[in-house]
Amino acid sequence: MAIEQTWRWYGPNDRITLNDIKQTGATGIVTALHHIPNGEIWTVEEITKRKTMIEKAGLSWSVVESVPVHEDIKKQSGNWKTYTENYKTSIANLGKCGIETICYNFMPVLDWSRTNLNFEFNDGSLALIYQQKVFAAFDMFVLKRKGAENDYSEKIKKEAKAYFNSLDADGIETLTNTVIKGLPGAEESYTLEQFQAVLDEYAGINDEKLRDHLQEFLRAIIPVAIEAGVRMAIHPDDPPWGLLGLPRVVSTLEDAKAIIATVDSISNGVTLCTGSWGAGHFNDLAIMAEELAPRINFAHLRNVQRDTDYNFREDYLFEGDVDIYSVLKSIITEEEKRKAQGRTDISIPVRPDHGNQMLGDIGQDNNPGYSLYGRMKGLAEIRGLELGIRRSLNI
The missing domain is CATH 3.20.20.150 (Divalent-metal-dependent TIM barrel enzymes)
Incomplete structure (x- = not known):
């Protein structure tokens, strides 16, 4: 069988x-x-x-x-x-x-959650990836979640800051959309403000x-x-x-x-x-x-x-x-x-x-x-x- x-x-x-x-x-x-x-x-x-x-x-x-x-x-x-x-x-x-x-x-x-939906392999194909420094950059510097810095190592925080500083407005928008706009399997998508409000509902x-x-x-x-x-x-x-x-x-x-x-x-x-x-x-x-x-x-x-x-x-x-x-x-x-x-x-x-x-x-x-x-x-x-x-x- x-x-x-x-x-x-x-x-x-x-x-x-x-x-x-x-x-x-x-x-x-x-x-x-x-x-x-x-x-x-x-x-x-x-x-x-x-x-x-x-x-x-x-x-x-x-x-x-x-x-x-x-x-x-x-x-x-x-x-x-x-x-x-x-x-x-x-x-x-x-x-x-x-x-x-x-x-x-x-x-x-x-x-x-992923941080890049189109990561290029060496064979030219595209894959999904997750990088902690990129997610931390969104969390700390785009979303600006209260207490976010407590969730990451000093190494990641330093890398996240450098990564965020390398982004232009389009890069920040792409990162934001990648994290919060919803992915296959998700039935919800959010604006940045809605996203923070939903997170706040899980306080406690x-x-x-x-x-x-x-x-x-x-x-x-x-x-x-x-x-x-x-x-x-x-x-x-x-x-x-x-x-x-x-x-x-x-x-x-x-x-x-x-x-x-x-x-x-x-x-x-x-x-x-x-x-x-x-x-x-x-x-x-x-x-x-x-x-x-x-x-x-x-x-x-x-x-x-x-x-x-x-x-x-x-x-x-x-x-x-x-x-x-x-x-x-x-x-x-x-x-x-x-x-x-x-x-x-x-x-x-x-x-x-x-x-x-x-x-x-x-x-x-x-x-x-x-x-x-x-x-x-x-x-x-x-x-x-x-x-x-x-x-x-x-x-």
Whole structure:
């Protein structure tokens, strides 16, 4: 039994069509109803409309990524109880429509952060990178967040000041837009003033309190997921360390173990994102994949080059610091174990996560990280690696 190869699609407005995706060899679609505002119910009608569109193209809607968790739920403020009830209804409706895996995250404000969306590789392709000095320059000298200087080393503060001084007005605008205008996966974007106001709403919410809020959310939604036959798969923090004074609770193996222990069910699992957890030099993805295997409900495979100063660059699948071979071996082995155990959740859908802009994608209107050819290259490499692992294991 081969792993299910999936592809993230941003819906009817995506430049990459369902027919394009079909030609990559992917069979499953990972998508969301991006037109529905955060906090509102995903109705059976809207879910069915999207599902029918996908199936008419000869594909299946395998994973939802994501049903966004409203900021009020994370803060337990405003209408958070109503939004939690709406979330439960959306899970139930997805289950009624036969969609069994939901990826979601609990990152405050921003779903993921980079400092350059078009870093040029030596082969001419373009990648996403994160540099701590650049982010610090935005934090301290553009946003001017109170207390920001306390979050960075003297070395980074010095480098950040020099970097900021090198920027002209256009450079400052580009940096600002890169950080706060929203990226794929995010359902919100902000002006600089709105951004600071949203950050201020998290004053007094530390890691411990956000973890409490997440655990209460899980206790509310997982029973619904169990009843609906749906597997929840929380996505790691990206990057897996604190930014802008905001709390982080899905950054390490210990965080993941605490989450899956909150409600002991296969419906309460994780998305093994090798790029997000892998950006942290303190995370060993081979160990994480092995230890979390029974609760891996979805996987994103990409690689990164990283250092101990909290810098990382997205890289080709076999050329970064993450041991992709061991990760995929754990996924394949886990699927075989589940099959032997008679579990109903045998499949762990896998998708190529992010890809360099290359070839004809360069200059096109691409969602950052989600161009065609770079991901198609990644998917082909995943497929080949899987075949090699299965042959070596005689399965």
